[in-house]
Amino acid sequence: xxxxxxxxxxKVAFLSVYLVIMVFPLYWIxxxxxxxxxxxxxxxxxxxxxxxxxxNYVNIFKVSKFNVYMANSxxxxxxxxxxxxxxxxxxxYVLARFRFRGHKQIMLAFFVTQMLPGFIALAPLYMxxxxxxxxxxxxxLILMYTVILIPFSTIMLRGFFQRIPANLEExxxxxxxxxxSALIRVIIPIMMPGISSMFIFAFVQNWNxxxxxxxxxxxxxxxxxxxxxxxFILKFNVDWGSMSAGTVLSILPTILLFALAQxxxxxxxxxxxxxx
Amino acid sequence: MSSRQKFILSSLLxxxxxxxxxxxxxxxxxxxxxxxxxxxFNLKQVxxxxxxxxxxxxxxxxFLAAMKNSAYWVFFSLILQFLLGFILALFxxxxxxxxxxxxxxxxxxxxxxxxxIGLIWKWLFNxxxxxxxxxxxxLGIIEDRIGFLSDPxxxxxxxxxxxxxxxxxxxxxxxxxxxxxxxxxLYEAASIDGANGYRKLLYVTIPYIMPxxxxxxxxxxxxxxxxxxxxxxxxxxxxxGATHILSSLMLNKIIYDGDYGAASAVGVIMIVMLFLYTLFxxxxxxxxxxxxx
Numbered sequence: 001x002x003x004x005x006x007x008x009x010x011k012v013a014f015l016s017v018y019l020v021i022m023v024f025p026l027y028w029i030x031x032x033x034x035x036x037x038x039x040x041x042x043x044x045x046x047x048x049x050x051x052x053x054x055x056n057y058v059n060i061f062k063v064s065k066f067n068v069y070m071a072n073s074x075x076x077x078x079x080x081x082x083x084x085x086x087x088x089x090x091x092x093y094v095l096a097r098f099r100f101r102g103h104k105q106i107m108l109a110f111f112v113t114q115m116l117p118g119f120i121a122l123a124p125l126y127m128x129x130x131x132x133x134x135x136x137x138x139x140x141l142i143l144m145y146t147v148i149l150i151p152f153s154t155i156m157l158r159g160f161f162q163r164i165p166a167n168l169e170e171x172x173x174x175x176x177x178x179x180x181s182a183l184i185r186v187i188i189p190i191m192m193p194g195i196s197s198m199f200i201f202a203f204v205q206n207w208n209x210x211x212x213x214x215x216x217x218x219x220x221x222x223x224x225x226x227x228x229x230x231x232f233i234l235k236f237n238v239d240w241g242s243m244s245a246g247t248v249l250s251i252l253p254t255i256l257l258f259a260l261a262q263x264x265x266x267x268x269x270x271x272x273x274x275x276x
Numbered sequence: 277m278s279s280r281q282k283f284i285l286s287s288l289l290x291x292x293x294x295x296x297x298x299x300x301x302x303x304x305x306x307x308x309x310x311x312x313x314x315x316x317f318n319l320k321q322v323x324x325x326x327x328x329x330x331x332x333x334x335x336x337x338x339f340l341a342a343m344k345n346s347a348y349w350v351f352f353s354l355i356l357q358f359l360l361g362f363i364l365a366l367f368x369x370x371x372x373x374x375x376x377x378x379x380x381x382x383x384x385x386x387x388x389x390x391x392x393i394g395l396i397w398k399w400l401f402n403x404x405x406x407x408x409x410x411x412x413x414x415l416g417i418i419e420d421r422i423g424f425l426s427d428p429x430x431x432x433x434x435x436x437x438x439x440x441x442x443x444x445x446x447x448x449x450x451x452x453x454x455x456x457x458x459x460x461x462l463y464e465a466a467s468i469d470g471a472n473g474y475r476k477l478l479y480v481t482i483p484y485i486m487p488x489x490x491x492x493x494x495x496x497x498x499x500x501x502x503x504x505x506x507x508x509x510x511x512x513x514x515x516x517g518a519t520h521i522l523s524s525l526m527l528n529k530i531i532y533d534g535d536y537g538a539a540s541a542v543g544v545i546m547i548v549m550l551f552l553y554t555l556f557x558x559x560x561x562x563x564x565x566x567x568x569x
Contacts, residue, residue, distance in 0.1 A: 007473075011367050015378070018364060021441065022382045025396050028407055032399070045410040091291035094284050106292065113299050115550055117502045119526050120543035123309065123536040124302035147298040150291050179283055208389030210505065211527070226391060233395070233509075240399055247395060251388050258387035259380065 033057070033244035040241050056245035063242070066249065068221055069228040076138055076224060077206035080145035081199050084153055087146070089195070092157035093183055097166060110151035118148075119211070126215050140216045141224070145206045153198050160194035161187070197264030204254045225250045307547075309540040316534025329541035338517045339525065339542065346521040348432060349439070350500050356440040358493055361447025366477075368448065369455045383445045390442065394509020397438035401425050401510075425511050428518035435510055435519050442506065447492060454488035455481065494557045498550060522546050 032040060033056050035049045060066045095107065125144065126135075134140040168190075169182035177185065188195070210226040217223055223231075229246050232239070277285075313325045333339045368378055385393060400408050401424040409421045424434040458481065466476050482489075504524035507513065513520035513528055520528070522542055529539035 004473075014363065015367055018360075019378065019381060022385070025400060025441075026384070028400060029396050041405055043405060044414075045405065045407055087290045087294070090287040094287040098280075098284055100281075100284055106288065109292075109295065109300075113295060115498050115502075115554065116299075116303055117523060117526070117543050117546045117550070119504075119523065119530060120306035120540055120547075121299065121302035122306075122530055123314070123539070124305035125298070128298070128302060144298065147294045150295055151299075154291060204387055208391070210389065210391050210508075211531075214531070226389065229392070229395070243395060244399070247392055251392060254387040255384055258384065262379070262383060 029244050033248045056241040060242050060245050069225045073225040076141045077203050080142045080206050081202035084146045084149045084202050088153035088157050092154045096158045096161035113151045136219045144212050149202050193264050197261045200257045200261040306540050309536050310544045312537050314537040329537045333541050342520040342522050342525040349521045352436050353439045353500050357443040358447050361444045364448045365451035385442050390505030391509040393442050394506045398510045431518045450492045454485040458484050
């Protein structure tokens with residue numbers, strides 16, 4: 001077989017350049033976070049620090065309550081991801097297995113939410129939370145993050161359910177299981193990879209959410225990480241050391257989780273996209 | 277009610293109720309606000325003003341600029357993300373030494389928020405000590421530092437570059453999955469008919485993954501159009517509104533002006549644009565049977 005060296009050269013060149021462009025920003029933010037202040041602002045730019053320091057990390061914990069923000073983010077993100085998974089399993093299962101009046105309309109209602117410019121609801125939501133006395137309470141964020149993720153999780157999990165043959169639970173029901181116990185004992189264990197990837201996806205979304213958290217939470221001890229980062233820009237406009245240290249700490253958990261679940265997430269998302 | 281109906285109803289109720297109360301209800305309230313003079317600092321005076329907010333929007337230079345910017349933003353982000361993502365998916369489709377490295381590294385922007393990506397690129401593009409300026413100077417490509425984010429002529433291109441960087445992985449993932457679902461017999465048959473690589477791409481690959489191409493490009497537009505977080509983190513619409521797209525302008529009107537009426541009017545205009553776009557989407561997908569559910 002004839003080897004096409006031109007094609008191979010283009011391929012290797014493209015892939016190499018692309019890899020550098022993808023990795024470099026991550027490298028740069030990590031390396032900046034480890035530089036002492038004067039080196040961050042030195043010119044010419046240092047591509048490798050002359051001196052490594054953890055001072056920026058110490059600073060963000062001293063100047064702000066970074067550990068509190070991290071704990072808040074963890075609590076809100078995990079709670080909401082758990083709740084949304086339970087609710088979405090119920091709705092997705094029913095929408096995958098049954099045909100009934102209103103079936104199409106419900107699916108459509110879930111799809112449409114994905115297209116709405118969400119900020120139009122920001123002000124009314126603020127007032128609703130105020131009337132429910134939920135402002136400055138973590139429950140407001142848990143509630144909203146759950147609501148936001150329900151349609152997408154339902155659509156995705158429905159796709160997973162549809163790939164599992166229905167006669168599996170029919171067999172279990174002949175053996176005396178109710179529909180519910182067939183779902184819990186037979187189907188959910190098979191679905192575990194899909195469910196865990198949905199959980200991680202939900203967690204990452206919640207972990208990153210900024211604007212609702214800015215609107216609903218004013219209390220310093222209840223702020224989430226993105227809100228803290230947001231006030232970093234407002235407070236210390238030029239402190240790139242703290243900024244980069246904060247950024248590294250904010251992205252670390254999501255990158256780790258994403259690396260873990262990448263395969264499932266990719267599979268699940270493509271399934272949803274191909275199906276529309 | 278039969279037990280089947282009970283099961284269906286009780287399983288759907290939590291999801292439906294929550295979405296109706298906390299998505300659709302505030303959304304429609306927001307649309308109503310577009311026809312009121314709803315300002316945070318003057319809540320006692322709220323009343324209906326007809327289409328005044330819309331008239332003012334179309335008289336506002338910043339709004340008109342944001343319309344134009346939105347078009348640039350969506351068009352160039354989409355085209356570049358798609359083309360680069362497609363090329364990358366084609367290259368990654370065949371196994372080669374080191375492919376795992378790509379799977380580990382090129383998808384990670386997806387784990388980050390647009391806001392943090394905006395912050396990172398703001399740092400990279402910094403006009404004084406930014407590394408991009410430094411690299412370009414060292415390579416002799418530029419003579420003077422460029423104010424990528426402070427010069428209105430550069431700012432829009434700069435935020436688009438960051439957005440393209442962010443979005444390529446999406447297309448790579450989707451198109452790669454589609455490519456891997458193509459049966460190898462199709463290529464064998466094409467080889468027997470004497471097709472070369474280029475013709476195989478044109479007559480086998482692209483037609484086969486067309487439904488995915490249509491679905492991803494069209495859905496992606498909505499997302500790019502609606503999401504202002506990257507711009508918020510990177511420039512917050514500056515300098516002087518040069519990088520405001522409609523959604524970031526709307527967000528600014530809420531957060532900084534507290535002018536919910538004006539913000540909602542922008543939102544309603546966005547919905548009308550998305551509605552027209554969706555009609556087009558449905559027309560295109562009808563022949564490809566993508567939108568069935």
